[in-house]
Amino acid sequence: MGDIMQESSAAGFGQILASIGDLFVWTIQNIALAFYNFGYAVTNPSLWLDWSDKQAIMRFVYYGGSVEFFFVVFTTFLIVTAIGMWKRNFMWAIVRGLEGFANTTGRFFAWAGLLMVLQQVIIVFMQRIFTRPDIVFGFGVPLQFDISWYAEELKFYNALVVALCASYTFVQGGHVRVDLVYSGVKYRTKKMIDMIGSLIFMLPAATLIWLYGWFFMWRHLIVPKPSASDKLERLIAKSRALRWNVETIGFSPNGFSGYFLFKILLVAFAAMIFLHGIAFFYRSYLEWKEGPESEGKYLDKDTLGEGEEAYEGTH
Template sequence: MLNGLIWLVTEMGLGFYNIFYALTHPGLWLDWSNKESLIRFIYYGGSQEFFFAVLDIFIVLTVLGIIFRKFMWAMVRGLEGFANFIGRLAAWAGLIMVGQQVIIIFLQSIFRLGEITLSPLGIGFTYSLTWYTEGLKIWNAAVVALCVSYAFVQGAHVRVDLIYAGVSHRAKKVIDMFGSLFFMMPVAVLTWMYSWYFLWRHLITPKVSASDQLDLMLRKARIVKWNVERTGFSPDGFNAYFLFKILILAFVALVFLQAMAFFYRSFLEFMEGEESQDKYLDRDTLGEGEEAYEGTH
């Protein structure tokens, strides 16, 4: 147990060092014209070092928030505002998806066209209707992945309540804090670790793995090259499936940030009592008289 504690303290200390070193040597991991820099970016993006760097940042922000209550409220408002902004923007993908489906049916059923040419800003590109049909999935995925934290802020998720409604205000906040720290964050971290390499295995060759050590990956840098996934389910179907992998990472990042916001809000509402319930919470409204339906749209 003592060895484990020493290891934890050592890794947390190294986390601060790694943050400082990465910020002062950006060329080592951001200069993708150098293949070794690209490999370092890939390795550290899903590494133990990255985990402890994020953990250190979270701990520092939490300590500062406990000392300066206004700073913690500012973080809550900022994180929830960011979630709302991304969600409200991404929600328009649903309208785009419906419009695209209508256009596909209209052109295919009435004009019997086999392809569509679009020329935004004078730059034209032509794809088959099959490409646009399969491409509908990316809009649906964008809504799901990018609106997840927005839906959480709005209280729109489906919940099964067995004990929560009957307990006191402070007990609810303890449950919320526990859920944020021991459910939302660990699941987000674990999913990130798997999804990170899942993405990069479809972007470069030779394939990389979470079990690869940095030395081995740097040796691979000599032969690494871009190999972006371009294979669709049909010969002329949608061929940008790597975008789904990017959306998975965006989904996980938004969940983690929302877990931070929810933990901070729960802590502040625990400390300040019931009068702080939903303080600064920016929720959409359907209008006067529609309160019963809010949170379900």
């Protein structure tokens, strides 16, 4: 009986090792193929960017959520990281560029919060004071929608702030952080935690959101609806019947008709979080490498200006 259990354990351990070996070989093969796939895509852009061709649209849909695209991104990350570890100024430039992109995007779309407040005030005035069922903007051929359309559009403004200002808020240190051990450990340990967190949690989560959101978005833009399980050949076959079918149905008869925009924002959110996960990993590594004196280096954080300085001076 004991011999049988030992043989079973040995066989199970051998299968695990074989699976790990197969995974390693598969990963190396896909990293090697990434160079070919990237070169082929760059030299043949019409195959996936010429949207007058229905097959090109389906290729774009397939590759946007494919293993091939993942390994192109992953291989690029490995190469940039290797160059950055060799030339730290290059890595700092990547950090500044990605953080600048997050800050610029967030600062612009944060104004959607003000638009949301102003539009809500207009809706209240039109409903309660002027008792109008709709709001009309413009001359000649005016923009006219029911009050309920504008009321539901407020969700879109909120989605703009949430999706496109998340990485900006991260740069500014505005997200709530649950701290169990972080504040009590040494400086370099903190940076190690940040690096591990970005690689183990932030980047994989953004990747999963992208993979889900990519096909979720396209299923509300075209028919026949693509599936994440469809192979390229299957999607090419579906392209014969392809037509645009953009989702314009609201929750109410006269409600907001641009709900496909929320799906696009989900994909944009995933992309921005992924990019900032890379920036956060690079910053954490550089601050770990260069020591406490580099903490916050090149960090562009918003301040309240003179008012804040005056407040600090009186306290």
